[in-house]
Amino acid sequence: MRWQDSDTEKEVQLNKGVLVLGAGRSSRFLLKQLAEFCEKTGRKLTVCDASQQELDKHTLGLSVERNVLNASDSLALEQQIANKEMVVSLLPPTMHPVVAAFCLKYKAHFASASYVGDAMRSLDADARANGLVFLNESHLRVTAADSSARHTVKAIPGNINLAGTHVTLCWQGRVAIAFSDIIIN
Numbered sequence: 001m002r003w004q005d006s007d008t009e010k011e012v013q014l015n016k017g018v019l020v021l022g023a024g025r026s027s028r029f030l031l032k033q034l035a036e037f038c039e040k041t042g043r044k045l046t047v048c049d050a051s052q053q054e055l056d057k058h059t060l061g062l063s064v065e066r067n068v069l070n071a072s073d074s075l076a077l078e079q080q081i082a083n084k085e086m087v088v089s090l091l092p093p094t095m096h097p098v099v100a101a102f103c104l105k106y107k108a109h110f111a112s113a114s115y116v117g118d119a120m121r122s123l124d125a126d127a128r129a130n131g132l133v134f135l136n137e138s139h140l141r142v143t144a145a146d147s148s149a150r151h152t153v154k155a156i157p158g159n160i161n162l163a164g165t166h167v168t169l170c171w172q173g174r175v176a177i178a179f180s181d182i183i184i185n
Contacts, residue, residue: 017044019080019108021071021099022090023058024049026113030088035062048080071095077102084108096120100127100134111135 018034020027031047038045045062048069049055055066071077071091081087081102089099089112096112097119103110104123109132116136127134 016083016085017046018086018088019084020045020047020088020090021069021077021080021095022049023047023051023054024090027090028058030090031059031062031064034088035064039063043085046080046084071099074098078105081108082106086111088112089114093117096136097123103134104130104132107132109133109135113137 018038020031020034023031027047031045035045037043044065046065046067047055047059048067048071049058050068050070052066052068055068059066067080069076069080077099081099084106086109087099087103089096089110091099093112093114096114097117099112100110100120100123102108104126107130110127111133112135114137120134120136123134
């Protein structure tokens with residue numbers, strides 16, 4: 001999968017996209033950034049939350065698909081994840097391993113702003129073997145000039161070019177994931 005467009009991939013991208021699970025207080029900046037990214041790259045952004053009110057409040061003015069979802073309904077959750085390239089979970093930390101397992105099943109990249117627990121750690125080898133990026137809380141800011149993060153960046157599979165990329169998962173308690181110029185081959 002690529003985050004870079006090519007003519008042959010545009011048709012595939014119409015059925016794929018980015019899924020954000022949870023539209024609470026900390027999601028607004030993330031949703032704005034991802035909506036801009038998806039619009040720029042021809043992807044669809046889907047946002048799910050248990051509350052229609054939260055969906056409406058935090059996606060106002062954004063070009064996104066909104067779905068009310070009870071994340072404890074495994075079948076409904078799996079259906080939302082099934083055709084996505086990337087899933088960002090803003091759900092409670094206990095839900096991340098469930099979401100990540102579905103991401104592994106459907107070959108989708110995964111990100112959350114929670115620390116890595118034993119359940120998430122147990123998925124690491126399979127994610128790596130499938131060339132997937134499973135990114136959890138790291139307080140990591142990666143830029144081309146940031147030598148302090150190089151050892152962490154080296155742990156990310158070799159088919160990802162992070163040159164000039166900024167990735168932030170958590171900053172002062174607010175969720176912010178920004179991807180720019182990421183190429184996944």
